[in-house]
Amino acid sequence: MHHLILITWKGLLRDRILQGILVATGIFLFIPSVSVLSMRQVGELAITLSLSLTSFILLLIAIFCGGTALWKDIDRHSIYSVLGLPISRTNYLLGKFFGIAGFLLLISLVLGLLASATIWYVSLTDPPARPILWTNILMALTFDCLKYIMVVAVSFLFSTVSTSFFLPIFGTITLFLGGNVTQEVYDYLQTPAGAALPALTKQIALFLYYLLPNFAVFDLKANAVYSIPLPANGILLPLAYSLAYCGLLLSAAAMLFTRRELH
Amino acid sequence: MDAITIEALSKTFKGKRGRSVEALQGLQLSIPPGEVFGFLGPNGAGKSTTIKILMGLIRATGGQASIMGIPVSSHTARRNVGYLPENPSFYDYLTAEEYLNFTGKMFGMTGPMLHERSQAMLHRLDLWEARQRPIRTYSKGMTQRLGLAQALLHDPQVYILDEPMSGLDPIGRALVKEIILELKAAGKCVFFSTHITSDAEAICDRVGIILQGRLQCVERVETIMTPDAELSPGDSAQQSLEKFFLEIVRKGSH
Ligand SMILES: Nc1ncnc2c1ncn2[C@@H]1O[C@H](COP(=O)(O)OP(=O)(O)OP(=O)(O)O)[C@@H](O)[C@H]1O
Ligand SMILES: [Mg+2]
Numbered sequence: 001m002h003h004l005i006l007i008t009w010k011g012l013l014r015d016r017i018l019q020g021i022l023v024a025t026g027i028f029l030f031i032p033s034v035s036v037l038s039m040r041q042v043g044e045l046a047i048t049l050s051l052s053l054t055s056f057i058l059l060l061i062a063i064f065c066g067g068t069a070l071w072k073d074i075d076r077h078s079i080y081s082v083l084g085l086p087i088s089r090t091n092y093l094l095g096k097f098f099g100i101a102g103f104l105l106l107i108s109l110v111l112g113l114l115a116s117a118t119i120w121y122v123s124l125t126d127p128p129a130r131p132i133l134w135t136n137i138l139m140a141l142t143f144d145c146l147k148y149i150m151v152v153a154v155s156f157l158f159s160t161v162s163t164s165f166f167l168p169i170f171g172t173i174t175l176f177l178g179g180n181v182t183q184e185v186y187d188y189l190q191t192p193a194g195a196a197l198p199a200l201t202k203q204i205a206l207f208l209y210y211l212l213p214n215f216a217v218f219d220l221k222a223n224a225v226y227s228i229p230l231p232a233n234g235i236l237l238p239l240a241y242s243l244a245y246c247g248l249l250l251s252a253a254a255m256l257f258t259r260r261e262l263h
Numbered sequence: 264m265d266a267i268t269i270e271a272l273s274k275t276f277k278g279k280r281g282r283s284v285e286a287l288q289g290l291q292l293s294i295p296p297g298e299v300f301g302f303l304g305p306n307g308a309g310k311s312t313t314i315k316i317l318m319g320l321i322r323a324t325g326g327q328a329s330i331m332g333i334p335v336s337s338h339t340a341r342r343n344v345g346y347l348p349e350n351p352s353f354y355d356y357l358t359a360e361e362y363l364n365f366t367g368k369m370f371g372m373t374g375p376m377l378h379e380r381s382q383a384m385l386h387r388l389d390l391w392e393a394r395q396r397p398i399r400t401y402s403k404g405m406t407q408r409l410g411l412a413q414a415l416l417h418d419p420q421v422y423i424l425d426e427p428m429s430g431l432d433p434i435g436r437a438l439v440k441e442i443i444l445e446l447k448a449a450g451k452c453v454f455f456s457t458h459i460t461s462d463a464e465a466i467c468d469r470v471g472i473i474l475q476g477r478l479q480c481v482e483r484v485e486t487i488m489t490p491d492a493e494l495s496p497g498d499s500a501q502q503s504l505e506k507f508f509l510e511i512v513r514k515g516s517h
Contacts (some may be wrong), residue, residue, distance in 0.1 A: 003365055004369075007365050011360070014356045015356075026433055077348070077350065077352040078354055080320060080348040080351070080352070081352065081413070082354075083319070083320060084318050084320075084341060084344075084346035084348065085370070086339060086341040086342040086370065087371040089338075112334075262320045262321060263315070
């Protein structure tokens with residue numbers, strides 16, 4: 001399987017569109033350092049901007065790579081030659097997945113370093129009110145990366161039942177948006193106003209809360225920006241959660257893909 | 264043990280609005296090691312369907328198939344197989360050298376052995392000059408050659424080739440015939456589909472003719488080529504596989 005991972009990596013690194021996105025991001029990441037000249041409170045702003053930009057790029061890459069990986073192989077018929085090799089469908093799927101997940105990690109690392117350099121540079125000229133907690137920034141980046149690896153797993157599940165890239169891409173975007181608000185909806189249900197809703201609505205909301213991925217738990221941006229100490233169980237829990245959720249998604253994807261006919 | 268065993272294999276494609284295509288019906292066939300078998304049939308007869316089932320890409324509706332005794336539903340059956348898909352396509356961002364390196368490793372080949380073998384195949388299929396260019400830049404025939412190089416790379420016992428001559432120039436076709444005869448001499452089993460009867464005539468031990476999903480006949484090429492044989496229809500002056508094939512197709516279609 002690791003041979004397939006390496007091949008997937010090569011493909012991603014040689015992809016023109018991705019190269020373009022990455023170069024553009026590198027340039028954009030320097031905008032916060034320019035903003036020093038014109039604004040106040042730039043320390044916090046620099047962190048917010050850098051982390052948001054990094055996060056957004058990772059999201060783009062996760063959806064773009066995850067949603068098109070299988071479709072490309074099927075559409076270009078290269079899947080016949082690969083599955084003609086003695087590799088099970090499950091291993092093929094996992095190889096592709098870990099290839100993309102590893103790629104996301106690598107990009108997080110590179111962008112994280114660039115973002116840190118920017119933050120550090122800005123903090124020299126304009127020290128923020130609270131000292132920057134680098135561990136928080138590191139954790140925020142790591143969790144972002146975990147979140148987008150889950151997004152890739154979601155897009156893989158969609159890809160195994162779809163013949164185009166339409167469902168994987170737009171399905172994943174929908175689920176991503178949904179997964180970001182379920183926590184808020186859940187919290188709202190706990191308020192008196194929420195409790196007054198019809199029972200069926202509450203049931204559906206609860207069902208979705210448990211079914212959809214809960215991406216809110218991966219958001220440590222506030223901790224990073226305002227140097228708020230990290231919650232102790234706020235680290236292990238999301239980690240375990242993302243592993244379990246990815247495991248479930250990938251098992252389902254592998255089951256569906258193994259039964260799929262590749263005409 | 265037979266190299267390829269196919270028992271009562273059938274495949275029905277479910278179409279939209281209940282319309283379905285019976286692409287394969289009760290196919291029964293076994294091919295021993297050391298035999299070159301030509302699978303002949305007009306367009307849409309079911310040749311590629313059979314091959315895709317053998318390679319585990321689609322599932323049979325009924326019956327079973329195995330390669331070197333291993334059911335085709337297991338990916339381990341493919342360890343013994345060199346497979347060339349119909350109109351092959353590969354990860355086109357890789358070079359031929361990288362691609363062969365990758366597939367070799369998937370078959371468990373390593374180090375200098377893999378390197379040597381892959382270089383030999385690149386030379387053999389005349390891809391040496393182009394070996395460091397991305398596959399994206401290859402012509403149709405070059406891609407076909409690369410597919411053959413990949414099928415040969417790990418020196419398997421069984422070869423399943425879907426129209427191996429397609430897209431090749433006369434030199435390439437002569438080369439493929441030569442390679443297949445070498446494989447036969449080495450005791451390998453080669454199963455290939457084609458609709459070019461002269462190619463099959465030149466290299467096959469046996470041919471099977473399939474028509475609308477049904478195997479019409481399986482016959483030794485020698486027998487077909489012998490004048491006056493009971494099987495050979497019509498006049499006896501000049502027998503050819505082409506005549507025989509056309510006769511079978513004509514008989515079969517009503
Ligand atoms: N995915 C599919 N859905 C519906 N019908 C299909 C599908 N794939 C193949 N068929 C049908 O099955 C039959 C056999 O097709 P197959 O590709 O095996 O033919 P073939 O013998 O390889 O032909 P050719 O010489 O043109 O390559 C055809 O009638 C074809 O239309
Ligand atoms: Mg065909």
